[in-house]
Amino acid sequence: MSSTFLTTSDGDIILRAGTEPDSKHDFRVHKFILSLASTVFKDMFTLPQPSDENRDGESHIPIVDVPDSPEVFDIILRFIYPGVEPPDIIDVPTLSALFSAADKYNIVSILPILRQSLKTFLPGDSFGVHIIACRFRLLEEAKEAARVSTSWSMINRDYGEAVQHISGPDIYRFTRFVQKREHEGLSKIEASLGWCQADCYHWVDGEDFYSRLAKEVSDVFVRNPCLEVKDLFEVFDKIPDPPPGCKRRENSAEWYHNGGADEAFLCPLLPMSIRNNLTVVAKELKRHNHKLLDEAFGKGVGSG
Secondary structure, three states: OHHHOOOOOOOOEEEEEOOOHHHOEEEEEOHHHHHHHOHHHHHHOOOOOOOHHHEOOOOOOEEEEEOOOHHHHHHHHHHHOOOOOOOOOOOHHHHHHHHHHHHHOOOHHHHHHHHHHHHOOOOOOHHHHHHHHHHOOOHHHHHHHHHOOOOHHHOOOOOHHHHHHOOHHHHHHHHHHHHHHHHHHHHHHHHHHOOOOOOOOOEEOOEEHHHHHHHHHHHHHHHOOOOOHHHHHHHHHHOOOOOOOOOOOOOOHHHHHOOOOOOOOOOOOOHHHHHHHHHHHHHHHHHHHHHHHHHHHOOOOOOO
């Protein structure tokens, strides 16, 4: 396993990463490259060199202990060494450890890459990303994580010690936004779609068409609060057509959609009218999402 870690044969310093004796690993690297990447290492190397007991027995070069895990430090080195391709960051805990190391050693050059990597874990682990963003004062990423979050995405996830790095007010603000956005969004869907005119007898599996449509749209919204109009059209297309039974209209659906109203609407099932209503619903949900985001996290960033 150790052979996979970055090391050089002509390095002039050894960084010994890890805290447990059986998990430590030596990285033989170059002071010059570390000094260019990190002001902390640059200042460290200006201090008096360690005694012989803190030197490598064979090469006799200095050894410096660092508490970071070898896996994390290997990624850090791959980021700062020229001509070396860094590995993919495959999970949020590793990304959090990389942010911590970059902050501790003041390696500012890798922060844009790490911030970009945060987006790859959205929307799947929005709260995990939000924790990192709050911890390292990344307002744009914190707001974006909230924007795409869902209430069910936080269920059955164990964030362990990670929650120690986020304040109570930050947790409350995040959860309050998610709950309020979902509650008020569902109310808007019900108000717009959850009705059936008394003289319409189109029922599907014991439900009137509009109630069933409202339920389907609500399910999509809970899973994806950032839904677009096309997402709702896909819902509409999946609902079976209602059985016949309403009074036949003399004019086309397009005619009614464009404003024609010379006879009473005995049925709310004109397809173009429904699609127009879904367009309004989708735009209203999106507008409401941004409104609540701005109220909770401030205007101008992360609103997608």
